[in-house]
Amino acid sequence: MFDPVRPFGAPGSHVAQGGKAIYGAPLGILMLEARFPRVHGDMGNATTWPFPVLYHVVRGASPAKVVCDRADGLLEPFIAAARDLVDLGAEGITTNCGFLSIYQRQLADAVQVPVATSSMMQVPWVQATLPPGQRVGIVTINAAGITPAHLEGINVPLGTPIAGCEGGDELFPVIINAARPQLDLAKACADVVAAAQALVARHPELGAIVLECTNMAPYSAAVRAATGLPVYDIYSMTNWFQAGLQPRRF
Secondary structure, three states: OOOOOOOOOOOOOOOOOOOOOOOOOOEEEEEOOOOOOOOEOEOOOHHHOOOOEEEEEOOOOOHHHHHHOOOOOOHHHHHHHHHHHHHHOOOEEEEOOHHHHHHHHHHHHHOOOOEEOOHHHHHHHHHOOOOOOOEEEEEEOOHHHOOHHHHHOOOOOOOOOEEEOOOOOOHHHHHOOOOOOOOOHHHHHHHHHHHHHHHHHHOOOEEEEEEOOOOOHHHHHHHHHHHOOOEEOHHHHHHHHHHHHOOOOO
């Protein structure tokens, strides 16, 4: 839906329609509670987006609890936060952790707007673009934490090739373990690239890569350069999602 509030003098009716608390930001983002650096390109950095967004931090939803403990006990807080965003004016909801795919169906059922919980939702879309014999692979921050329930909730085929960064020196310790408040971007990029290269080495049939972690978008170009494969991330998915909420006028 387009924003019904028009400036005076715009074509059409000069009667402004109310009903929301905030206008002009139809996308709501459910945020984990964390204090690591959110650099430009990170979903939690508002300057990443070429459009305004609404944020809501879900208290108690630490990266470790969501990624390593399957967000156990957090469904109701996420539903409440999603409803708060809709009440503010959000017309679509996304999240800043791909592991929340485990709650995709419950969140979609709970709010009356579209919900896109995970960048991994792109896997079936990207698979449809590939030539016969090629597959999509996933690079995640924690391969051991992705269960069949995470994939089934968003219609990603079981058996999709996956590689993780949990053995890396920077991204997992800082993002998941909160080991320190600083993030070395070069080392974090190296972790993601190494996981992608290992995935391609194990699965030479790969034709594209989807980055699960919403903190990986700053490194997508490096993964593309290192592997030669198309790379999709939360930035590509969120821009697609936003395009439906607020189509460009030509």
